Amino acid sequence: MIRAPSPVGAHPVRDHQAKRYARGRAQGALLQMLCLLLFTGLAFAQAIDPLPFKDHAQEVRFQSLTRELRCLVCQNENLADSNADLARDLRHEVFDLMQQGKSDEQIKQYLVDRYSDFVLYDPPVKASTMLLWFGPFLILLAGAAVVMVTVRRRGRAAVTVTNDKPTEEGDDW
Amino acid sequence: MSRLLPFFGFLLLVVLFGFGIWWNTQHDQREVPSPLINKPAPAFVLPKLDDPAQTVSRDALLGKPYLINVFASWCIACGEEHPVLMTQGKSIGVPVIGYNYKDASEDAKEWLSKHGNPYDMVIVDREGRTAIDFGVYGAPESFLVDGKGVIRYKRIGPLTPEVIEKELKPAIAALSKEAP
Numbered sequence: 001m002i003r004a005p006s007p008v009g010a011h012p013v014r015d016h017q018a019k020r021y022a023r024g025r026a027q028g029a030l031l032q033m034l035c036l037l038l039f040t041g042l043a044f045a046q047a048i049d050p051l052p053f054k055d056h057a058q059e060v061r062f063q064s065l066t067r068e069l070r071c072l073v074c075q076n077e078n079l080a081d082s083n084a085d086l087a088r089d090l091r092h093e094v095f096d097l098m099q100q101g102k103s104d105e106q107i108k109q110y111l112v113d114r115y116s117d118f119v120l121y122d123p124p125v126k127a128s129t130m131l132l133w134f135g136p137f138l139i140l141l142a143g144a145a146v147v148m149v150t151v152r153r154r155g156r157a158a159v160t161v162t163n164d165k166p167t168e169e170g171d172d173w
Numbered sequence: 174m175s176r177l178l179p180f181f182g183f184l185l186l187v188v189l190f191g192f193g194i195w196w197n198t199q200h201d202q203r204e205v206p207s208p209l210i211n212k213p214a215p216a217f218v219l220p221k222l223d224d225p226a227q228t229v230s231r232d233a234l235l236g237k238p239y240l241i242n243v244f245a246s247w248c249i250a251c252g253e254e255h256p257v258l259m260t261q262g263k264s265i266g267v268p269v270i271g272y273n274y275k276d277a278s279e280d281a282k283e284w285l286s287k288h289g290n291p292y293d294m295v296i297v298d299r300e301g302r303t304a305i306d307f308g309v310y311g312a313p314e315s316f317l318v319d320g321k322g323v324i325r326y327k328r329i330g331p332l333t334p335e336v337i338e339k340e341l342k343p344a345i346a347a348l349s350k351e352a353p
Contacts, residue, residue, distance in 0.1 A: 072205055072310035085275065086310055089301050114308040116208040 051095050058098065065104055066091055069111060070119050078121065207308050207327045214318050215306035222273055222281060222295035229270075229296050231322055238325075238348050239268045240341075241316040242292070242332070243304065245276040246284035248312040254331035258291035261337055266345050267317070271295035274304055274312050317341065319348050 053059040063080055069090070071082035079087050079094070090111070097107045111119045123129045209215075218230040242258065244251040262269045271292035273281045278297055285295070298304050307316065317326040326344040328336060 075203060086301070089305060093302075093305055113208060114305060115310065116206055116308075118205045 051091070054099075061104070062095060062098060065107065066094055068121050069094070069108070070121055072115055072119065201330065204329050205308075205310065207324070207329075209308055209324045210327060212324060213322050214316070214324050215303070217303045217306065219272075219296040219298055219303060222271070222278060222285075222297050225278070225297065229294065234270075234318070235322050236320050237268070238317065238319045238345070239270055240265065241270050241272050241307075241318060243272040243274045243307075243309055243312045243314040243316075245274045245312050246280040247276065248274075250331045251313045252288070254313050254333075255288050255291070257332055257334060257337070259289050261334065262291040265337065265341060266349070268293040272304075273297045274309065275299065275301040315341075317344050317348075 051062070053062065066080035067078050069079040071077045071079050071084055071087040071090075073084035073086050074082055077084075077087070079090055082088075094107055094111075097110060102110070108120060117123055117129075123132060125133055214231055216231050218228050221227045221229060242254075244254075258269065269292050271285075271290075271294070273295055275298070278299070281295070281297070285292075301309070307314075311329070313331050315328040315332055316324050319325050325348065326341065328340065332341065
């Protein structure tokens with residue numbers, strides 16, 4: 001999945017802790033513990049806030065969904081990671097909606113209706129977000145144009161230099 | 174001329190940077206614009222603070238505009254907003270309904286008796302469930318609801334004399350103009 005450029009900040013790196021541990025030696029028991037640690041890392045939000053999931057698949061779905069939703073209180077965190085009170089409430093809300101058999105899209109829409117597109121880490125492509133999605137490509141194009149023009153001009157300047165006597169330093173930069 | 178081009182590029186960046194700084198002093202980046210403006214307020218039924226046996230619903234409040242002010246005793250910014258509501262709450266022209274958000278009722282009562290009660294009525298949302306329908310994500314927040322139950326204006330953060338003068342009062346004036 002492509003992470004959209006977030007207007008507020010970077011996405012928190014989760015496996016940072018696991019990596020730090022992983023740097024050590026790789027003895028059997030330790031490795032095993034590491035694997036365990038990796039998974040507890042993923043289920044961290046779960047651990048601080050246990051919810052009675054029907055099965056593992058639902059839990060996985062819940063985790064991936066809440067990771068795509070922004071916490072509104074601490075806006076650089078997603079719902080899955082956030083410890084904020086409101087994030088917990090919203091996790092419960094998402095959980096309840098799941099129990100009611102709502103689809104991911106419906107749940108997202110439910111939150112968007114209340115908190116606007118801001119809750120989505122992936123802003124939808126629409127008129128107001130065109131610049132956000134395609135602006136970088138425009139800038140890239142503009143940069144390419146500048147490079148092209150400069151290269152051409154330099155090429156021409158080089159030709160004149162070889163033909164004529166060396167002029168005053170050309171106004172290329 | 175083209176030798177000056179990098180300088181102009183630099184100048185452009187400086188202007189952009191300056192604009193960014195200026196923009197951020199004027200706007201709260203953390204503010205999430207509510208999608209509920211000009212939409213019907215969510216249906217709610219909430220108990221009153223002073224008498225939990227009685228409930229207040231959106232439909233019961235239809236007919237007259239009112240201001241919902243989300244507050245809590247644990248909320249520091251609400252303490253800053255409170256004196257403003259005490260002095261100006263009665264003069265804005267619509268009833269002010271306190272919305273006690275995720276708060277223990279005893280704490281809220283104590284807070285109101287200590288600092289004064291600027292509200293015409295206080296309703297309680299202990300769990301904050303209805304607040305999710307309103308798109309509340311912090312306190313204080315204020316919603317201006319018109320006689321038809323439509324949210325017309327939302328303030329995120331404390332109401333200050335300036336905000337009341339420049340935003341809230343014009344919004345209320347617009348309401349009374351359309352009313353017959």
